[in-house]
Amino acid sequence: MSRLTDANVAIANEIITRYPRPKSALIPLLHLSQEQNGWVTDDAMKHIAELVGVTPAEVLGTASFYEMFKFEPVGKYVINVCGTMSCALMGSEELLHHAEHRLGIKAGGTTSDGMFTIEHAECQAACTEAPCLQVNYRYRFRMTPAQLDALIDDLAAGNLAGEIPPHGTLARVRQHIPADRSVGAVPPETPGQEPVWMNGKAAL
Amino acid sequence: MTGTYAHAAGFYAGDRPRIVTSRFEYADSHTIERYLATDGYKGLRVALARPAADVHEEVKNATVLGRGGAGFPAGTKWGLMPAGNVPRYLVVNGDESEPGTYKDRLLMERDPHQLIEGCLIACYAAGLSRCFLYIRGEMATAQERVAEALNEAYAAGYVGRNILGSNFSVDIVLHWGAGAYVVGEETALIESLEGNRGMPRLKPPYFPAAIGLYGQPTIVNNVETLANLPWLARNGAEAYTAIGTKTSPGTRMVAVSGHVKRPGVYEIVNGTTTFRDLLYGEEFCQGIRNGNKLKAFVPGGGSAPWFLPDQLDLPFEASQVGPAGSMLGSGAIMVMDETTDIPHAALTLTRFYAHESCGKCTPCREGGTWLERILTRIVEGNGTDADLEQLIEVGTSICPGDFPHASSERLGLSAVPFPYKMTTICFVGPSAYAPVNSALTLFPEEFAARVTKRNRIPVTAVSGE
Ligand SMILES: Cc1cc2nc3c(=O)[nH]c(=O)nc-3n(C[C@H](O)[C@H](O)[C@H](O)COP(=O)(O)O)c2cc1C
Ligand code: SF4
Ligand code: FES
Numbered sequence: 001m002s003r004l005t006d007a008n009v010a011i012a013n014e015i016i017t018r019y020p021r022p023k024s025a026l027i028p029l030l031h032l033s034q035e036q037n038g039w040v041t042d043d044a045m046k047h048i049a050e051l052v053g054v055t056p057a058e059v060l061g062t063a064s065f066y067e068m069f070k071f072e073p074v075g076k077y078v079i080n081v082c083g084t085m086s087c088a089l090m091g092s093e094e095l096l097h098h099a100e101h102r103l104g105i106k107a108g109g110t111t112s113d114g115m116f117t118i119e120h121a122e123c124q125a126a127c128t129e130a131p132c133l134q135v136n137y138r139y140r141f142r143m144t145p146a147q148l149d150a151l152i153d154d155l156a157a158g159n160l161a162g163e164i165p166p167h168g169t170l171a172r173v174r175q176h177i178p179a180d181r182s183v184g185a186v187p188p189e190t191p192g193q194e195p196v197w198m199n200g201k202a203a204l
Numbered sequence: 205m206t207g208t209y210a211h212a213a214g215f216y217a218g219d220r221p222r223i224v225t226s227r228f229e230y231a232d233s234h235t236i237e238r239y240l241a242t243d244g245y246k247g248l249r250v251a252l253a254r255p256a257a258d259v260h261e262e263v264k265n266a267t268v269l270g271r272g273g274a275g276f277p278a279g280t281k282w283g284l285m286p287a288g289n290v291p292r293y294l295v296v297n298g299d300e301s302e303p304g305t306y307k308d309r310l311l312m313e314r315d316p317h318q319l320i321e322g323c324l325i326a327c328y329a330a331g332l333s334r335c336f337l338y339i340r341g342e343m344a345t346a347q348e349r350v351a352e353a354l355n356e357a358y359a360a361g362y363v364g365r366n367i368l369g370s371n372f373s374v375d376i377v378l379h380w381g382a383g384a385y386v387v388g389e390e391t392a393l394i395e396s397l398e399g400n401r402g403m404p405r406l407k408p409p410y411f412p413a414a415i416g417l418y419g420q421p422t423i424v425n426n427v428e429t430l431a432n433l434p435w436l437a438r439n440g441a442e443a444y445t446a447i448g449t450k451t452s453p454g455t456r457m458v459a460v461s462g463h464v465k466r467p468g469v470y471e472i473v474n475g476t477t478t479f480r481d482l483l484y485g486e487e488f489c490q491g492i493r494n495g496n497k498l499k500a501f502v503p504g505g506g507s508a509p510w511f512l513p514d515q516l517d518l519p520f521e522a523s524q525v526g527p528a529g530s531m532l533g534s535g536a537i538m539v540m541d542e543t544t545d546i547p548h549a550a551l552t553l554t555r556f557y558a559h560e561s562c563g564k565c566t567p568c569r570e571g572g573t574w575l576e577r578i579l580t581r582i583v584e585g586n587g588t589d590a591d592l593e594q595l596i597e598v599g600t601s602i603c604p605g606d607f608p609h610a611s612s613e614r615l616g617l618s619a620v621p622f623p624y625k626m627t628t629i630c631f632v633g634p635s636a637y638a639p640v641n642s643a644l645t646l647f648p649e650e651f652a653a654r655v656t657k658r659n660r661i662p663v664t665a666v667s668g669e
Contacts, residue, residue, distance in 0.1 A: 022420055023399035027382050065401035066382030067627035068341045084303045086461035088536050088552040122556050123303045124342060128214040128468050130468055137344040171347035175354050175378045179628045181364035183375045188418035192290040196371045197256055198331040203370035204252040
């Protein structure tokens with residue numbers, strides 16, 4: 001189970017064609033599988049290996065380097081509380097402790113109902129809006145413990161389902177390169193020429 | 205009061221020249237309709253109406269300094285590619301994750317078409333035939349906005365084959381990461397884009413311009429760097445260099461966070477704006493919170509050695525900040541007021557770099573972890589004076605010699621200029637020690653008060669850690 005669905009295989013194959021070498025598509029395809037299943041399963045990695053033409057070990061080798069890929073089920077909502085300097089100066093440690101206390105788990109853990117995972121995260125590029133956190137990589141800025149409680153209540157009640165998709169889904173818009181507009185990718189070793197516009201003349 | 209917009213959290217417009225944030229006041233600044241109504245893709249038309257080499261020359265003349273951290277001029281970098289080796293690639297560094305840095309995400313979310321137009325101009329000028337736009341994995345909204353914008357731009361004929369009916373053709377492929385700070389280092393970015401673990405490559409070659417993606421000549425540029433190009437193409441190098449100073453022309457996006465009254469992201473005039481302006485100016489951060497005193501600040505992202513209030517009058521100018529012992533890095537200032545627990549503040553940075561080590565170099569992999577553990581022990585009140593020596597010992601194994609630091613009248617210290625010497629492949633290793641060294645050098649009393657004296661044990665015997 002949990003190989004990519006036919007619809008996702010079609011998306012995967014299209015993504016692969018954008019790269020001069022198929023292996024470059026590994027991270028996007030791992031995300032696709034995580035979007036489908038909520039985490040990265042062994043079967044999905046084997047399937048991705050087939051699609052890309054590398055070994056499953058190579059897929060795992062790459063995947064295991066990156067923190068966003070989860071190799072066991074996590075909560076429907078993964079709450080990442082930033083703990084780096086700007087947020088720490090503004091009270092993020094209390095925020096994280098509050099989240100741990102409220103959900104009865106430690107950072108890194110998942111609630112028994114499978115709803116929430118909390119993580120100690122590093123700088124999220126929102127340092128002026130400290131302390132901040134992300135739920136499934138959607139931001140909440142200048143958080144107080146009370147706001148965190150309200151957020152957890154809203155998530156549990158399903159009030160934010162429209163804004164925050166379940167864990168695994170990142171962008172809800174995919175790039176489409178129309179066939180009639182695409183230049184296309186060629187393997188880097190294909191003998192080529194200088195781009196045609198590098199001829200000393202204006203292109204327009 | 206100066207513009208602040210719900211749709212651009214943290215951004216303050218102010219009454220200053222704006223090159224890259226000019227559309228931020230519009231709630232729909234990310235759409236192609238708004239972009240086209242506000243000079244969008246005009247720079248591309250201007251560029252395509254000139255030979256590529258002329259456009260490259262214009263960028264060189266403008267001295268567009270790289271905004272990703274190293275400050276290398278973009279036009280010069282493009283000129284480092286060996287002739288005759290094709291294909292050549294552009295890789296856009298949208299991996300923003302240096303502690304304190306918040307600007308590229310805003311530029312991608314609020315004005316994705318400006319970035320796309322910048323990529324097109326760079327590809328045209330430097331003869332690059334394929335562009336990969338690498339966005340940090342954790343930035344779902346930025347990925348969405350750029351995907352939408354690319355779809356619009358392809359449909360309208362701005363990206364892809366025979367752009368605007370010309371002989372210029374380039375695909376821009378959206379790529380996204382999966383959580384690893386070190387991937388922001390340009391050779392690690394390339395490894396990651398090849399589908400590998402994101403570990404920096406051994407140097408030399410120092411620039412991927414010679415050997416980059418798939419071994420081909422590759423230009424890696426930061427999001428903000430490229431976002432400058434549409435304005436530059438429309439207005440020319442002379443107008444660009446009329447803003448800022450000769451050595452640091454144009455503007456810069458700067459994020460000021462921490463203990464100021466109004467933390468925010470500001471587009472500032474390069475080279476002339478001082479740290480005092482930024483921290484205390486009415487149009488910027490308006491002073492320290494609660495009327496407190498300033499204790500120290502980090503001037504250029506988590507890797508940068510810290511400054512004391514003595515250095516407030518330095519301008520945002522690399523040639524002055526370097527000799528004073530630090531760097532401007534990625535335009536990230538983190539402010540600590542008098543209530544700050546300095547060893548703890550240092551720990552929140554050292555922990556970051558220790559966690560983000562890719563593990564390739566021993567001094568970084570082992571040293572970072574040691575620094576984090578020893579510092580944690582000290583912060584928790586379990587440290588001894590031997591731990592302080594150990595911190596320095598581990599630190600100097602990552603960065604041999606004098607570590608850069610600021611001058612301090614109070615401590616009778618004179619500045620040791622940036623950059624550091626290092627035993628590692630990339631800056632992550634030295635960055636783990638940078639906050640420790642700054643904190644130890646500038647606030648020794650806070651450490652002394654925190655540790656207990658222990659009978660002296662030779663340092664070599666303490667290696668059971
Ligand atoms: C550890 C490390 C992390 C980096 N992270 C980033 C980053 O997140 N974004 C970025 O643009 N540059 C980052 N850089 C700098 C890049 O290596 C590279 O210099 C830059 O992207 C070049 O673009 P520029 O010339 O336009 O500044 C990092 C460098 C190092 C050593
Ligand atoms: S310094 Fe650290 S992060 Fe950089 S290459 Fe070496 S081990 Fe990896
Ligand atoms: S330190 Fe928390 S977002 Fe940067």
